[in-house]
Amino acid sequence: MRALSLSLRPASPEDAPRLHGLFLQSPSYFTLIGMEPPTLEDVLQDLLTLGKDPRRRAFLLFLEEEAVGYLDYKLHYPEEGDATLSLLLIREDHQGQGLGRRALRHLLSHLAGVERLYAVVYGHNPRAKAFFEAQGFRHVKDGGPALSWYVRELAP
Structure with a gap:
């Protein structure tokens, strides 16, 4: 059985x-973080802000032609030489298949000049916390x- 190809495409x-x-x-x-999913208008407004902050990057994750995830991060935040991953979301029906690990590996391979990658976990989300710890992250605050x-x- 062949593994399906995961690709990342910049979101627009x-x-x-x-x-x-x-x-x-x-x-x-969204239940975990205590809010309703954003409306279509909210999503559109957020995507429109991408071009206004040159440090921010967002990608849709695809398995073949199917959108299965979203990755959103910011370069040089909170400090120069840092990057902060604010959202790595894998669609619920595709979780547990290693897609988050694959997306994170892809991100790490494209962070030239970044010394530290921060990950922000919202809400009481033990699964996300365990995921990041298993990927070599440590809790800082x-x-x-x-x-x-x-x-x-990250290695220099």
């Missing part, structure tokens, strides 16, 4: 309906009851 405002559908297919994540920061040092 034209992807708003696809990303909105992805969010709607991941209701447990909590930013309130609904936010945890993890960091992984």
Whole structure:
């Protein structure tokens, strides 16, 4: 059995309906963080802000032609030489297949000049915390009851 090819494509405002559908297919994540999935208009507005911050990057994750995830990070944040992964979401019906690990490996291979990668975990999400720890991240601080920061040092 061959593994399906995972590819990442930069997200753009034209992807708003696809990303909105992805969010709607991941209701447990939004329950975990204590909010409703964003509306299509909210998703569109967020994607429109991508071009306004040159440090921010967002990608849709595809298995063949099917959108199965979303990755959103910011370069040089919180400090120069850092990057912060604010969302790595795999659609619920595709979780547990190693796609998050594959997407993270892809990201790590494209972070030239980054010394530390932070990951932000929202809500009480033990599965996400365990995922990041298994990928070599360590917990560095909590930013309130609904936010945890993890960091992984990267080779120069």
